Amino acid sequence: MSPFTTVPLHAVAHGRAGDKGNRSNISVIPYNADIFPYLVEQVTEARVMDIFRHKGASACTRYLLPKLPAMNLVIDDALEGGVNSALNQDLHGKTLSFLLLGELTVTVPLDFISPQSRYHSETR
């Protein structure tokens, strides 16, 4: 049994942010499909809200696509008004996928982290 390690989501998944009005959607796609159950368990709506609340986010809805596998996070009011009224330099919230990937941590078997990854040495 591999030991577990706690790493930013960026170590095990990738994603892309899109905007419609004041709503952001961020996909989360694991590099290795076998890690998806850990993400389902740990990348919860409540934990996502903790990362976006300071921007005014009011709700998060998570949609699971197990056949891919991937999840789609839809975060209401996450864009400080969106392109109509945001003062943020990133009006569309294009960078926000990396806010999520960098700040949401997951605890996963160390086997899923490549020994070459900077996250392997950081967390061992």
Added chain:
Amino acid sequence: MTEPRIYIGSGAGFAGDRLDAAVPVVATLKECDGPRYLIYEVMGERTLAIAQRIKMRHPDRGYSPYLDAYLPKILADCKKHNIRIVANLGNANPLGGAKRVHQIAAELGIENLRVAIVNGDDLLGFMSAADIAALPTIEGVGIDGKEIVAANAYIGARPVAAALKLDVDVVLVGRTTDAALVLGPLIHEFGWGEDDLDLLAAGTLAGHLLECGGQVTGGYFCDPGFKDVPGMDELGFPIGEISAAGDIIITKAAKTGGMVTTATVTEQMLYEVHDPAAYLTPDVTLDITDVTIDDLGNDRVRVCGARGTPPPDTLKVTVSADGGWMAESELIYAGPNALARAELAADIVKTRCRQRGVQDNMRLDITATGAVFDNDQSQRRQGENRPLDGEFRLRAVIRTFDKATAQYVNDEVLSLFCSGPAGGGGYRCNITGQVNTASVLVPREPVESRCNAEEVLP
């Protein structure tokens, strides 16, 4: 597999996309054995408001300013090899755009080029501003009482197919769904009917995958060391190969950089999607929850399993109104204690603006501190200890309907040169006119009954 396929390449995924990306796409398409199309998707939510303003001043214009940048590079080759162009380069004036295409053809010595347009997305053509303002709003700012600059319905793929039926080389549209640029040709070639919901869903998914150009071939994807993409400097734009049964293969232009893999396609498939079981379009409601994505190797990825349910009985309309001004101004501090100097500069600007009556929302960012992840109160920056040394850029920004106030805030940042902390340099500023948008819903019939496709003669 020898089933006939339609080949649809992308030349641009937004206004401002690589100017020469279509050239290798066309070179690849002309070797494909089957009907070939090239699409350009160049419209965002604000595009029409900007284009309408241009059209008000210059009635011949208001089509995409990128039309002249994109089309001359490939028009002769497309005509010669029967690669038909479908583009929303018409913006607020498809007729003006079509006339310009004829001029370009004449300048390049291209003979017998035929061009058609799709009309009917412009609600201001038959509805009063008051009637538009009364439509139910689904997102965006309130538009009641504001002057409406543009109001355009997202029309579907059927008018695009009708334009292709006129046997033209180029179809210019204004506001259709982005996916209609792909679904229109598929409906035209395969004769898909309104009840072929799963096929319409597959065509819509193909359109969604292709509409953003390089975003499906490694662009907006590459993350060095984690998601490496070869040849980003010559990123190949995508080509979809779609069968009559709705089987989709996504590949890319030959002899280019970039890549098409399960991961690149998955990211683009979920881009700007909310409920994956209900992606609403005027042609079909797309359900991608059962889609599977298979890497065939050599930059070929197969996508199947899209399902369709009937479309909604309303159309989405983007309504644009004047949004006042946004002023941004920046000053750099570098070296030892730079962050403290930048913080002091931010405090000075904020204090002076507030004491002199600036009421509008303003924000003072310091870039290189994660400013885009922060909020208007700079909560994250103030809550963290970070090195004071480095290079930091103060950014002051305000939105206001009073242009003098916008200028005043920029001037306050400029004055920091001699009256602020030590060592500020590299002042940059701009003031830009803003557009506010709202999405509203309109019943289909009055819009669709006015939609028509017509050929525009030279």
